[in-house]
Amino acid sequence: MPKRILIGTVISDKTEKTVTVKVERKVKHPLYGKIIRRSKHYNAHDENNEYRPGDTVRIEETKPISKTKTWKVIDRLQASKGVEIEADLDVKEAKPTGAPEDKTTHDKPAAKQDDADADKADA
Structure with a gap:
């Protein structure tokens, strides 16, 4: 019987040395x-820890490697598109064009103080 x-x-x-592969079928x-799309997760053996999330891979059925692992990764068909890159850049917060400048004084707290003064005058 051929291997699937x-x-x-x-x-x-x-x-360590294992990847989880999602196989979809219609x-x-x-x-x-x-x-309808149906999917199943398979634990596959990855000897060199070379496959990353997002990679499209081909897996082959093998004899049991562990309790849950009976598949091994043969090769990578397509690399993942999202590769994490760390950069040490100083990034300033962007402001939308035409936005008014930040004002340090606000009118609303002053209005509340005026209301408090009016209440004191009535008493």
Whole structure:
């Protein structure tokens, strides 16, 4: 019997030498006929910890490697688009164009003080 080969997307690489791969398939609803997406997660062996979340990979069924791991990653079909990059840049907060300047004095607290003074005068 040939080994099954599936194509999926890596969704987690947090464990040592293991990646979690999400494999999606489309099935037709038996009564209504609508096409529905079904997905399943597989734990696959990644010997060198080289695959990252977002990578599209091909996995192959193998003999059991651990309790939950019976698949291994064969190769990467497409690299992830979002690569984390850290940069030490000073970024200033952007203000929308045409926005008024920040005022240090506000009219509302002064109005409340005037109301308090008016209450004292009435008493």
